[in-house]
Amino acid sequence: MVRAHRAAHLTPMRPEDLLVPTPAGLCCKRGGFHMAPTRPVDKAVITHGHSDHARAGHGAVLATAETLDLMRLRYGDNFAGATQAIRYGETVALGGARITFHPAGHVLGSAQVKVEANGLRMVASGDYKDVADPTCAPFELVPCDVFVTEATFALPVFRHGDPDGEIAKLLHSVALFPERAHLIGAYTLGKAQRVIALLRKAGYDKAIWLHGAMEKITRYYAQRMDLGELRLVSAAKKAELAGAIALCPPSALQEVWSRRFPDPVTSFASGWMRVRARARQRGIALPLVISDHADWDGLTETIAATGASEVWVTHGQEDALVHFSIQRGLVARPLDIVGYGDEDEADGTIAGEAAEA
Numbered sequence: 001m002v003r004a005h006r007a008a009h010l011t012p013m014r015p016e017d018l019l020v021p022t023p024a025g026l027c028c029k030r031g032g033f034h035m036a037p038t039r040p041v042d043k044a045v046i047t048h049g050h051s052d053h054a055r056a057g058h059g060a061v062l063a064t065a066e067t068l069d070l071m072r073l074r075y076g077d078n079f080a081g082a083t084q085a086i087r088y089g090e091t092v093a094l095g096g097a098r099i100t101f102h103p104a105g106h107v108l109g110s111a112q113v114k115v116e117a118n119g120l121r122m123v124a125s126g127d128y129k130d131v132a133d134p135t136c137a138p139f140e141l142v143p144c145d146v147f148v149t150e151a152t153f154a155l156p157v158f159r160h161g162d163p164d165g166e167i168a169k170l171l172h173s174v175a176l177f178p179e180r181a182h183l184i185g186a187y188t189l190g191k192a193q194r195v196i197a198l199l200r201k202a203g204y205d206k207a208i209w210l211h212g213a214m215e216k217i218t219r220y221y222a223q224r225m226d227l228g229e230l231r232l233v234s235a236a237k238k239a240e241l242a243g244a245i246a247l248c249p250p251s252a253l254q255e256v257w258s259r260r261f262p263d264p265v266t267s268f269a270s271g272w273m274r275v276r277a278r279a280r281q282r283g284i285a286l287p288l289v290i291s292d293h294a295d296w297d298g299l300t301e302t303i304a305a306t307g308a309s310e311v312w313v314t315h316g317q318e319d320a321l322v323h324f325s326i327q328r329g330l331v332a333r334p335l336d337i338v339g340y341g342d343e344d345e346a347d348g349t350i351a352g353e354a355a356e357a
Contacts, residue, residue, distance in 0.1 A: 013118040015146045015310060018097065021335045026124065026148070026314075030117055031097035033062070035124050038339030045099065047126025048110035049074070049189055052340050062086055062094075064101060066109025070189060073216050088137065104128040105139030106292055107190030108221060114142055123306065124148040124314075129291065130298040131163070134197040135190070135221060147308035151316030152293040152341060153271050154324075160271055160295040166288040167198045173265060173286055174245065181241045181261040182286070185250035185268040188214050190292050192247045193221040195269050198290075199245065200228050207231045209241065211248035211257070238262060253282070271295065300324055315340035 019026045019035070026035040033043040040057035047053055047063075049070035054063070056075040061068065065085040072079060086092055088111065091100040097117045104110040106127045113124045123144040130139045153160075174182055186192040192214050199208065207229040210218055215232060222230065233246055242262045252258060253266055268284045271291025279287040294302065299321060303311055310331040313321050318334035325332035 013120040015120065015122060015312075018115060018117050018120055019122055019124070019146075019148070021337065025337055025339075026335070028094070028097055028115060031094035031099065031115070033094055035113060035115075036126060036340075038337065043094075044080075045113055046071070047113060047124070048104065048106055050107070050127065050187075053126060056080065060084070062092070062099075064088070064109040064111055067111070069220065070109060070217065073220060088140075102140045102142050103137035105130060105133060105136060108136045108193070108224070110136060112140070112142055114144065120145055122146040122148060123308075125150060125302075127152070127293055128302075129294045130302055131160075133194055133292070134201065135193045135225060141302065141305050143307050145308060146310045146312065147303060147306045148312040148314060148335075149299065149303065149321070150293065150340075151299065151313045151318050151321040153291065153295050154299050154313075154317035154321040156296050158271060158274055158295045159297060160274070160289055160291045163194075163198055163290045164202065166269070166290050167195075167202050170245075170267065170286065170288060171199075171202060171204060174243065177265060178243045179262065181244045181246060181264045183253060183258060183261055183264040183266050184245065184247050184288070185253045185266070185270075185284075186247050187270075187292075188249055189217050191269055191290070193218055193227065194292065195247060195288075195290065196227045196230075197225065200226070204245070207244070209233045209236060209244050209246035211246070211252055213249055213252075214247060233257075233260070236260075250282075253284075303330075304328075 019028055024034055024039045025037040033045050034041045035045050036047045036053040037044050042059040044058040045062045049067045054071050056079040058080045060082040061080040062084045068083050086101050088101055088103055091098050097115055100114040101111040104112045104126050115122045121144045123142045127150050128139055186195050196208055209231050212234055265285050267286040269288040269290040272278050273287035273289045311325040313334050314337050322332040322334050
């Protein structure tokens with residue numbers, strides 16, 4: 001009986017015994033929590049503040065302080081029954097599992113979550129990028145046995161290039177057309193603030209104009225970093241906007257709101273702008289390939305560098321990344337989680353705030 005007990009105790013834990021896909025997202029039964037769940041649950045561990053990963057209505061939420069703040073701005077103070085902040089590098093025991101948060105480099109407060117039990121180490125990346133971003137902590141490589149990764153841009157065509165070069169292209173257009181406003185569509189959380197920071201890095205010191213839906217989150221960022229002079233478009237006269245740079249949610253590019261700008265040059269900052277057909281479909285005159293997600297090289301190099309022998313792919317171009325991993329001798333599977341990848345449509349407004357008229 002003793003020998004049988006020891007044999008059972010030494011049996012390696014399977015990944016499915018630690019994290020299991022469910023309709024609500026990944027669930028850790030040993031820890032009693034879900035990872036960035038797509039529907040309300042009792043206990044949620046949230047990777048970052050985008051609304052496709054951070055929903056309201058959970059019983060309890062564990063996240064970085066910045067992510068909790070951003071959820072309050074988006075949903076109001078009562079977005080969850082209880083909240084707990086965790087720092088990067090801090091480990092918390094939840095039931096029979098230990099979790100540690102590590103920077104994901106996606107947006108302010110974004111985190112990868114390492115989950116450990118019985119010698120098995122799994123890392124859920126959330127959304128991430130492995131390139132420098134002045135508005136958030138840089139991505140940290142975390143060695144693991146199983147890497148749970150996104151795959152938003154997991155096709156070889158997606159190689160994002162140099163964001164500073166894209167900003168130089170924008171500023172060249174501003175200089176070329178000084179009488180026209182440049183209207184940039186950018187996701188409200190993360191992308192807009194990164195574009196502002198990149199403009200400041202490039203030496204642009206004029207006021208940058210904001211759509212009203214971007215004000216709260218951008219002011220929150222501005223408390224933590226120098227974003228220069230920011231003004232609301234709603235307070236401007238049309239003549240003031242000649243030659244200006246303004247940022248708005250992508251959907252506002254096609255709305256009546258955009259008509260207040262003098263002969264605007266429409267732009268969109270997104271990794272999807274690598275596909276010219278997408279830019280044409282949206283009527284974008286100046287596509288800017290600036291992404292807050294890892295591109296094909298970033299995804300594949302990160303998988304190799306983690307040392308993981310198994311890869312799970314949560315959302316995006318799952319099949320291509322699974323095929324890549326299998327071809328390199330790894331165990332790989334798609335999770336087909338429904339509900340991720342919609343921050344471009346969902347992050348246009350803040351709780352209780354309609355798009356600016």
